[in-house]
Amino acid sequence: MELNSSGVVINHPEARVGLNEGQHLLGWNVPASELKHIPEHWLKYEEPEASVHYLLALLYCGFFVVACLGNGIVIWIFSTSKSLQTPSNVFVVNLAICDFVMMLKAPIFIYNSFFRGFALGHLACQIFAAMGSFSGIGAAMTNACIAYDRFTTITKPFDGKLTKTKAIFMATCIWIYTIPWIALPLTEVWGRFVPEGFLTSCSFDYLTNNFDTQLFVAIIFVFSYFIPMSLIIYYYSQIVRKVIEHEKTLKEQAKKMNVESLRSGQNQQNTSVEIRIAKAAITVCFLFVASWTPYAVLALIGAFGNQSLLTPAVTMIPACACKFVACIDPYVYAISHPRYRLELQKRLPWLAIKESLNETQSTGTGTTTTESATPSANS
Secondary structure, three states, rough: OOOOOOEEOOHHHHHOOOOOOOEEEEEEEEEHHHHHHHOOHHHOOOOOHHHHHHHHHHHHHHHHHHHHHHHHHHHHHHOOOOOOOOOHHHHHHHHHHHHHHHHOOHHHHHHHHHOOOOOOOHHHHHHHHHHHHHHHHHHHHHHHHHHHHHHHHHHHOOOOOOOOHHHHHHHHHHHHHHHHHHHHHHOOOOOOOOEOOOOEEEEOOOOOOHHHHHHHHHHHHHHHHHHHHHHHHHHHHHHHHHHHHHHHHHHHHHHOOOOOOOOOOOHHHHHHHHHHHHHHHHHHHHHHHHHHHHHHHHHHHHOOOOOHHHOOHHHHHHHHHHHHHHHHHHHHHHHOOOOHHHHHHOOOOOHHEEEEEEEEEEOOOEEEEEEEEEOOOOO
16 A cells, blocks of 8 residues: 555555545646546556656657648648549558648647646546547558558559549448447446546556456457458568569560560559558558557557556557657658648648659550659659
8 A cells, every 4th residue: 555745545446445535646737536537547646847847748749740730731642632532542641630630639738748747537538539449440440551552552453453442432331340349338237438647548448457448449450450460461562572573574574575674654654652651651551650659558568467567657658659750650651652742732832842743645545644763853
């Protein structure tokens, strides 16, 4: 049993009935009425310095501005530009929406941090955690769909491309897929959303030591992390294998025919565009892996491992990583997606993006099509 500086028990179940309504748990700025929602684990630790709360609030302010601006522009341009309204880009918009929602919950964290604790209470905690589940699981499955789309486009260029109807159907299925992992803990039918770390953010409960909680953590780990991760690894490994085999075949054939390359200039250009888009997709998926793996590990340690490893400061590392990736994703496309860069250049010229155009004649129809070439060195 431990006492805080005012003599209040802070790591014992009886502490939850040691305060009267309207009183606060000193050191954590938690109203007595809210104690029942907080895992005992976090109340073992001393309150962090005020400067830590304020620095995290300022960091999240930066995340909020950068992510909302970047993802907002992606949603705007990809949704309104005819040249970008392709089946593949349905997933790009879907991912941007996930990242946008991820950061819309930041004001709750910022407010709590400036008030150094569980200031907005249980309802705001539920909203924060539900938005996190919605955007995090949605982003996971969207990245898996992006990997699938790149796989079919590159390995089956003639018959593997998605239709817009199929892409919209897949995006709809992604959101349906997220519903159980929001509804179950939100209603506390199975699992629950609780404060974590510095009690300024919330997530699903991975600390309560009982079978139901452990099973919930295991199931959500499989469905929100392991399945999309496995799909991403499989599809991109197949892309790499296919590209290597194709390049090897072309080189061998060109060598037999005593020519440098079997590709025409236009084919090389089209292939270059597809590869650039695939590289952007791979980068975004890698960022997803890098950001959500620490959170998955954290949840598994909490449910099945040594909970003493999970200090409040440790839990902020994966939380910040996820928000950081939500900021980076739209800028990856700004750098690597040729047609998106063209639209940025046209609509927002003050960004000083330089992307060249090549007008090419379609041999099949005789119509003129626009295909983006590589960016100039000045970009």
